[in-house]
Amino acid sequence: MRIISQLMAVPGVIAAGEYSFRGDRYTYEGHLTPETARMASILCRANTLSVNMQVDMFDSLVPQNGLMPAQGWIVRGRAISVCVTGNIFCFIQNKQGLLNNVMALLRANLGDTEGDVMKYMYSKIGGDVEEKLY
Amino acid sequence: MSLDHLMQVPGALAAFQYSDKGDLVQHVIKEGTALTAQALDLLAHTCVANSAIATMEARGWEALTGQQGFEPLQGFSLIGMDWSAVFGSNCGVVLRNQDVNYEAAFSALTQCKL
Numbered sequence: 001m002r003i004i005s006q007l008m009a010v011p012g013v014i015a016a017g018e019y020s021f022r023g024d025r026y027t028y029e030g031h032l033t034p035e036t037a038r039m040a041s042i043l044c045r046a047n048t049l050s051v052n053m054q055v056d057m058f059d060s061l062v063p064q065n066g067l068m069p070a071q072g073w074i075v076r077g078r079a080i081s082v083c084v085t086g087n088i089f090c091f092i093q094n095k096q097g098l099l100n101n102v103m104a105l106l107r108a109n110l111g112d113t114e115g116d117v118m119k120y121m122y123s124k125i126g127g128d129v130e131e132k133l134y
Numbered sequence: 135m136s137l138d139h140l141m142q143v144p145g146a147l148a149a150f151q152y153s154d155k156g157d158l159v160q161h162v163i164k165e166g167t168a169l170t171a172q173a174l175d176l177l178a179h180t181c182v183a184n185s186a187i188a189t190m191e192a193r194g195w196e197a198l199t200g201q202q203g204f205e206p207l208q209g210f211s212l213i214g215m216d217w218s219a220v221f222g223s224n225c226g227v228v229l230r231n232q233d234v235n236y237e238a239a240f241s242a243l244t245q246c247k248l
Contacts, residue, residue: 036198036199036201039195039198039199043191043195047187047188047191050184050187051184051212054180054183054184054212055212055214057176058173058176058177058180061170061172061173061176062168062169062170062173063168064168065168065169065173065214065217066214066215066216066217066230066231067212067214067215067216067217067218067219068214068215069214069215070212070213070214071213071214071215072213073184073210073211073212073213074210074211074213074220074236075188075191075192075204075207075210076207076208076209076210076211076222076240077192077203077204077205077207077208078203078204078205078206078207078208079202079203079204080201080203080204085213093203096237097237099236099237099240100235100236100237103213103234103236107231112215
């Protein structure tokens with residue numbers, strides 16, 4: 001996927017990948033082994049679903065708020081951060097300016113995730129995803 | 135640093151402090167926004183929950199892969215369509231995405247000693 005190659009061209013990006021609905025189906029580039037990329041994909045899928053649940057609950061208290069629908073999340077570590085937008089994940093070093101640049105790149109390239117994240121994540125199945133899900 | 139200082143982060147709509155259990159301790163809401171203390175209390179609980187989960191994942195990841203650099207965690211951000219919530223060090227800030235500067239927010243939060 002082009003966005004992954006674009007991310008990997010940015011100095012300080014350690015790895016980037018795309019995860020799918022099962023979490024253990026993924027593509028990636030960078031400094032991860034296939035096994036750690038699989039783990040990262042499962043972890044990202046789980047956190048994405050959790051964040052979406054949280055935003056849904058928040059929406060019941062503040063209708064038409066700006067968090068809904070969830071677009072992604074960031075974990076800021078001591079020296080490494082993980083950024084997720086849609087179903088793209090990116091491991092980066094905590095270099096000055098890099099987090100803002102990567103997030104801008106992700107949001108600009110992926111656009112907004114509208115509506116149900118499950119449908120978005122399952123879209124790779126093809127066909128009528130809503131019918132298959134519900 | 136006070137909540138008023140956190141409100142100086144670009145795009146800040148609200149700033150809040152929460153206990154280790156996630157209860158809202160104090161907050162500031164920019165006039166004219168739809169946020170309420172009840173909503174920030176729920177958000178504060180998600181802050182604690184996400185911090186705990188992320189710490190568990192970071193610890194497990196470092197142990198399993200040998201890749202260091204995650205712990206101690208500085209914070210977590212939940213990104214929405216028009217707003218982002220950024221939190222760490224028992225403080226959080228809700229930001230407008232059009233003005234968002236995640237690094238400035240995380241940096242401000244590391245200095246949040248209320």
